[in-house]
Amino acid sequence: MNTTYARLELLRTTRDFVSMFFVAILPAFFFIIFGAAQDFGDERFGNGNVTMYIMVSMAAYGAVTATTGIGGMAAVERMQGWGRQLGLTPMGDGHYIAIKALVSVAIATVPVALIYALGYFTGADGTWQAWLLSAIVVVAGATLFALWGLAFGLAFRSEAAVSAASGSIVILAFLGNIFFPLSGTLLTFAKLTPLYGYAGLARYPITEGELANQGTGPTEHDALWVPLLNVGVWTLILAVIAVWLVRRSRGRQ
Structure with missing residues (x-):
């Protein structure tokens, strides 16, 4: 039963062309435009080059978009009656959540695989440890944002809320230092946003904490505890909100 349901969920999600476009195709397009097509992509940066730095950033954006959407739809499905249908089967809440988590991880690997493949063939360069560790962190860390989508779905109880949750990732990506390097007050504010720590951890195998800039000032550095603390605090915040x-x-039922 669980295997069959997981397969059907995976097929249903991958057949949704609109969702997969925003999850995989759009981030890949961003990588080509902002990374592979730029003359400065070959410049060295830490344990890789600039193209690899942008590759990881865009892969992280795509993976988070995937898990946010799946987390939000899981909440909406349960509240719109799908939970009662599943209650007629041997599947419990724990199995349902586990399957959704598995599907979210599987879908998150789609943009990562696509963008990493594009990066490999368009000049992304780095140590094998940077390639491997960044990919692991991008996929595993994206599961945090299933809680972001879950919170939106539980709060507003509609598919429009799920779209809003996924759309908010674009704003968070700008604020989280993913689309372009921030500095000054904006950078200080960025460190408080949920995508900052996740993106910083994903890029850490390349940067070792060095922050990209636009050549307008001295290079800044984040100790490893900075992104770790950000991820830990936001995980706790989103988990508490979701539980509440x-x-x-349930109190309304």
């Missing part, structure tokens, strides 16, 4: 929203929704 689940209890509130």
Whole structure:
């Protein structure tokens, strides 16, 4: 039962062309435009080059878009009656959540695989450790944002809320130092946003904490604890919000 349901969920998600476009094709396009097509892509940066730095950033953006959407739809499905249908089967809540988590990880690997493949053939260069560790962190860390989508779905109970959650990732990506290097006050604010720590950890095997800039000032550096603390705090915040929203929704029933 669980294997069959996981397969059907995976097929259903991958057949949604609009969702897969925003999850995989759009981030890949961003990588080509902002990374592979730029003359400065071959410049060395830490344990890789600039093209690899941008490759990891765009892969992270795509992976987070995937897990946010799946987390949000999981909440909406449960509240719109799908939970009662599943209650007629031997599948419990734990299995349902586990399957959704598995599907979210599987879908998150799609943009990562596509963008890393494009990077390999368009000049991304780095140590094998940087390639491997960054890919692992991008996929594993993206699961945090299933909680982001879950919170939106539980709070607003509609598919429009899921679209809003996925759309908010674009804003968070700008604020989280993913699309272009920030500095000054914007950088200080960025360190408080949820995507900053995740992206910083994903790029850490390349940068070792060195922050990219636009050549307008001295290079800044983040100790490893900075992105780790950001991820830890946001995981706790989103988990608490999700639990509170689940209890509130049960109270309304």
